[in-house]
Amino acid sequence: MSATTLLLVLDLVGIAVFGVSGALAGVDKKLDLFGVLFLSVATALGGGFIRDALIGATPAAALTDGRYLLVPVVVGLIVFYVHPKMARLSRVFLLVDAAGLGLFAVAGARKALDFGVPAVGACGIGLLTAIGGGLLRDVLVREIPTVLHREIYATAGLLAAVIVVVGDKAEFNNVATASVAISVAFGLRVISRWKQWSAPLPRITE
Amino acid sequence: MSATTLLLVLDLVGIAVFGVSGALAGVDKKLDLFGVLFLSVATALGGGFIRDALIGATPAAALTDGRYLLVPVVVGLIVFYVHPKMARLSRVFLLVDAAGLGLFAVAGARKALDFGVPAVGACGIGLLTAIGGGLLRDVLVREIPTVLHREIYATAGLLAAVIVVVGDKAEFNNVATASVAISVAFGLRVISRWKQWSAPLPRITE
Amino acid sequence: MSATTLLLVLDLVGIAVFGVSGALAGVDKKLDLFGVLFLSVATALGGGFIRDALIGATPAAALTDGRYLLVPVVVGLIVFYVHPKMARLSRVFLLVDAAGLGLFAVAGARKALDFGVPAVGACGIGLLTAIGGGLLRDVLVREIPTVLHREIYATAGLLAAVIVVVGDKAEFNNVATASVAISVAFGLRVISRWKQWSAPLPRITE
Numbered sequence: 001m002s003a004t005t006l007l008l009v010l011d012l013v014g015i016a017v018f019g020v021s022g023a024l025a026g027v028d029k030k031l032d033l034f035g036v037l038f039l040s041v042a043t044a045l046g047g048g049f050i051r052d053a054l055i056g057a058t059p060a061a062a063l064t065d066g067r068y069l070l071v072p073v074v075v076g077l078i079v080f081y082v083h084p085k086m087a088r089l090s091r092v093f094l095l096v097d098a099a100g101l102g103l104f105a106v107a108g109a110r111k112a113l114d115f116g117v118p119a120v121g122a123c124g125i126g127l128l129t130a131i132g133g134g135l136l137r138d139v140l141v142r143e144i145p146t147v148l149h150r151e152i153y154a155t156a157g158l159l160a161a162v163i164v165v166v167g168d169k170a171e172f173n174n175v176a177t178a179s180v181a182i183s184v185a186f187g188l189r190v191i192s193r194w195k196q197w198s199a200p201l202p203r204i205t206e
Numbered sequence: 207m208s209a210t211t212l213l214l215v216l217d218l219v220g221i222a223v224f225g226v227s228g229a230l231a232g233v234d235k236k237l238d239l240f241g242v243l244f245l246s247v248a249t250a251l252g253g254g255f256i257r258d259a260l261i262g263a264t265p266a267a268a269l270t271d272g273r274y275l276l277v278p279v280v281v282g283l284i285v286f287y288v289h290p291k292m293a294r295l296s297r298v299f300l301l302v303d304a305a306g307l308g309l310f311a312v313a314g315a316r317k318a319l320d321f322g323v324p325a326v327g328a329c330g331i332g333l334l335t336a337i338g339g340g341l342l343r344d345v346l347v348r349e350i351p352t353v354l355h356r357e358i359y360a361t362a363g364l365l366a367a368v369i370v371v372v373g374d375k376a377e378f379n380n381v382a383t384a385s386v387a388i389s390v391a392f393g394l395r396v397i398s399r400w401k402q403w404s405a406p407l408p409r410i411t412e
Numbered sequence: 413m414s415a416t417t418l419l420l421v422l423d424l425v426g427i428a429v430f431g432v433s434g435a436l437a438g439v440d441k442k443l444d445l446f447g448v449l450f451l452s453v454a455t456a457l458g459g460g461f462i463r464d465a466l467i468g469a470t471p472a473a474a475l476t477d478g479r480y481l482l483v484p485v486v487v488g489l490i491v492f493y494v495h496p497k498m499a500r501l502s503r504v505f506l507l508v509d510a511a512g513l514g515l516f517a518v519a520g521a522r523k524a525l526d527f528g529v530p531a532v533g534a535c536g537i538g539l540l541t542a543i544g545g546g547l548l549r550d551v552l553v554r555e556i557p558t559v560l561h562r563e564i565y566a567t568a569g570l571l572a573a574v575i576v577v578v579g580d581k582a583e584f585n586n587v588a589t590a591s592v593a594i595s596v597a598f599g600l601r602v603i604s605r606w607k608q609w610s611a612p613l614p615r616i617t618e
Contacts, residue, residue, distance in 0.1 A: 026354070032405035034361055035354030041330075049260060054461060056470025058262025063318070063327030070326070080408055112475070120482070121475030124453075135552070140341070142350050144554050148438070148447030155446055199444035202492055232560070238611035240567055241560030247536075255466060264468025269524070269533030276532070286614055346547070348556050 011107060012071055014100035019044035019072030021097060022137045023079035029141045033080055039137055040076030041069065047132030051108050051125050055115040094193060101153065102185030105130040105160035106178045119165045126161025127154060152192035152199060160185035217313060218277050220306035225250035225278030227303060228343045229285035235347045239286055245343055246282030247275065253338030257314050257331050261321040300399060307359065308391030311336040311366035312384045325371045332367025333360060358398035358405060366391035423519060424483050426512035431456035431484030433509060434549045435491035441553045445492055451549055452488030453481065459544030463520050463537050467527040506605060513565065514597030517542035517572035518590045531577045538573025539566060564604035564611060572597035 022043025026036035045062045052060035062068035108129025112122035131147050131154050138145040147153050160181040167177030191197075228249025232242035251268040258266035268274035314335025318328035337353050337360050344351040353359050366387040373383030397403075434455025438448035457474040464472035474480035520541025524534040543559050543566050550557040559565050572593040579589030603609075 027408045029350060029355070030407065031350075031355045032407050034405045035351075036408065038354055038360065053259040053465040054470065054472045054475065056262070056468070058260065059318075059321060059323045059327065060260045063260065063323045063331065066324065066326035069330055080406075083408060112471075115471060117471045117475045118478065120478035121471065124481055125475065139345055139551055140351060140354065142348060142554060144441060144443075145447075145552060148450055148552065149441070149443045154450065199446045200492075201442065201444050202439045202448065202495060233614045235556060235561070236613065237556075237561045238613050240611045241557075242614065244560055244566065259465040262468070264466065265524075265527060265529045265533065266466045269466065269529045269537065272530065272532035275536055286612075289614060345551055346557060346560065348554060 010099075010103050012067060013096070014103040014107075015044040015068060015071050016075050017093075017096045017100040018047075018104075018133050019075040020079055020093065021134070022072070023076040024083065025137050025141050026076075027079060027083050031141075036080045037073055037076040039140060040072040040079070042140060043133040043137040044072035044075075045069070045133065046136035047104055047108065047129040047134075050132040051111065051129045054128075055112050055117055055125060057111065057115055095190065098156075098186045098189035098193075099182070101130050101157050101189055102160045102182035104133075105157040105185055106164050106181045109161040109164040110174075110178070113165065113168050119169065122165050123158065123161045126164065127158045130154070130157035130161075150198065152188060152197050155199065156185040156188040156192070159188060216305075216309050218273060219302070220309040220313075221250040221274060221277050222281050223299075223302045223306040224253075224310075224339050225281040226285055226299065227340070228278070229282040230289065231343050231347050232282075233285060233289050237347075242286045243279055243282040245346060246278040246285070248346060249339040249343040250278035250281075251275070251339065252342035253310055253314065253335040253340075256338040257317065257335045260334075261318050261323055261331060263317065263321055301396065304362075304392045304395035304399075305388070307336050307363050307395055308366045308388035310339075311363040311391055312370050312387045315367040315370040316380075316384070319371065319374050325375065328371050329364065329367045332370060333364045336360070336363035336367075356404065358394060358403050361405065362391040362394040362398070365394060422511075422515050424479060425508070426515040426519075427456040427480060427483050428487050429505075429508045429512040430459075430516075430545050431487040432491055432505065433546070434484070435488040436495065437549050437553050438488075439491060439495050443553075448492045449485055449488040451552060452484040452491070454552060455545040455549040456484035456487075457481070457545065458548035459516055459520070459541040459546075462544040463523065463541045466540075467524050467529055467537060469523065469527055507602065510568075510598045510601035511594065513542050513569050513601055514572045514594035516545075517569040517597055518576050518593045521573040521576040522586075522590070525577065525580050531581065534577050535570065535573045538576060539570045542566070542569035542573075562610065564600060564609050567611065568597040568600040568604070571600060 019040040023036050023040040025043070026039035031039065045068060048062050049060050052058060105126045109122045109126030111129075112125035117125060134147055135145045163181035163184060164177055167174075167181070225246040229242050229246040231249070232245035237245065251274060254268050255266050258264060311332045315328045315332030317335075318331035323331060340353055341351045344353075369387035369390060370383055373380075373387070431452040435448050435452040437455070438451035443451065457480060460474050461472050464470060517538045521534045521538030523541075524537035529537060546559055547557045575593035575596060576589055579586075579593070
């Protein structure tokens with residue numbers, strides 16, 4: 001399997017995972033079939049859409065390859081018709097979601113650099129690609145986005161984006177840097193969940 | 207009346223209708239005059255803005271023709287000052303809104319094809335153009351978007367977009383295809399409302 | 413200090429002020445450290461991101477200059493760790509926020525004109541630049557945007573944008589026009605708050 005094929009496969013896996021998370025949120029809010037599919041697509045592709053609109057990579061990537069739209073529709077259908085069994089897979093889901101997080105952060109930062117965005121901006125775009133879909137999902141079902149008030153999630157994505165940008169400036173090998181970045185985001189996310197770490201909360205004083 | 211003039215008139219009618227729906231939502235939430243006008247504009251132009259940002263048709267169309275902004279402001283003012291009488295027109299409103307739905311889906315899919323977006327992506331953009339304004343409206347007044355959990359609405363828009371894309375691939379006449387697509391969306395929307403059809407809901411089991 | 417340096421300083425001051433308002437909203441909703449910083453950045457840069465995506469000024473300006481991201485992160489950290497003392501500065505905050513409002517409206521309208529957007533569209537973009545960050549902030553913390561239902565805020569921003577566009581058509585001096593526009597927005601905002609003016613509310617009748 002070539003590096004390009006590998007990246008495509010990983011990309012589609014990330015889209016599938018985020019699609020599942022959107023569809024589960026839709027089922028949870030008792031949306032109808034269309035609503036569940038729309039939320040699946042929005043969660044899976046939303047981060048990439050925001051990225052492409054901001055860096056000027058238009059038409060957005062997900063519009064030019066039918067598979068990017070097909071995958072979240074298919075996983076959305078599966079969740080809609082068999083979702084009660086999905087709840088039992090939450091451990092698997094955590095692992096795949098953590099991989100998706102790292103992957104989207106890396107793909108986002110990489111694409112921003114390729115479009116001439118400087119270092120700090122590329123880190124921001126990497127983060128936004130990774131969490132944008134989840135933000136959209138939560139806003140559409142009227143929740144304060146999970147990523148803003150719980151657990152170590154965005155931090156792991158940001159770290160992956162920073163590694164990609166630093167690796168790029170240091171002219172390290174792209175594939176090696178991406179692998180390290182995805183592994184770090186994945187590891188930090190899984191360990192923090194296991195150890196129940198969380199980001200600091202504001203001290204409310206008088 | 208030429209085809210171009212006809213399209214412009216239909217476009218402005220669709221904008222007016224979506225503007226009314228936004229303004230009514232604003233009045234319902236007791237927003238002030240500015241809030242009502244903003245919601246009117248966001249609902250009328252939001253779908254087109256999202257479309258243009260994603261396909262790279264910038265500056266967005268509604269920015270380059272003052273009438274596109276003027277129409278929702280004027281209908282917003284009318285709703286604000288005479289809205290109690292509007293409630294009595296709900297049957298008319300349903301019909302015009304159904305026409306707007308089909309029209310926006312057709313215009314969105316057509317523009318995406320013209321910007322080189324392939325078939326599946328163009329269907330997605332057609333749908334997003336048709337429902338984007340309503341999504342924005344509902345998110346801004348803190349409702350879970352109607353289109354995600356009630357009635358046959360988005361399905362009608364998606365069907366219109368698919369007809370446009372298929373007609374384009376089959377090299378049918380553009381105007382004829384557009385007319386069929388708008389009619390189908392309009393018919394499906396009105397009949398489904400009359401028959402009280404709705405999309406399937408998830409089966410919540412143990 | 414040259415005009416360019418002055419504009420940059422004013423721009424960064426506006427970003428800092430909107431960053432503070434986002435961070436305060438995050439602390440108020442008990443978001444974690446990451447959530448507070450994200451809300452600070454989204455409020456500070458959101459209006460500019462929307463502007464740049466719609467007029468096609470990509471990569472968006474805030475991505476190409478690291479200071480634009482750094483400023484809201486730093487003010488977000490300050491709010492997070494010392495926020496209780498901030499509440500006592502509300503009068504200062506009102507004044508600086510009013511300056512930010514005028515400044516963003518002027519910068520937005522100016523940039524839209526430079527990208528070939530006609531008069532009416534440029535007024536709309538000026539307004540959206542000024543209020544877009546606040547809209548994002550309120551949607552993310554699940555509030556109906558303040559600007560849609562309270563006080564004279566958007567009106568002041570719109571007025572500043574209109575002054576810039578009219579000044580441009582009349583070929584007045586850019587710097588003079590901008591100064592007048594910012595002063596008018598600032599004055600209207602501060603006076604309206606002091607006098608407790610507000611926009612008209614809908615008359616709900618039987």
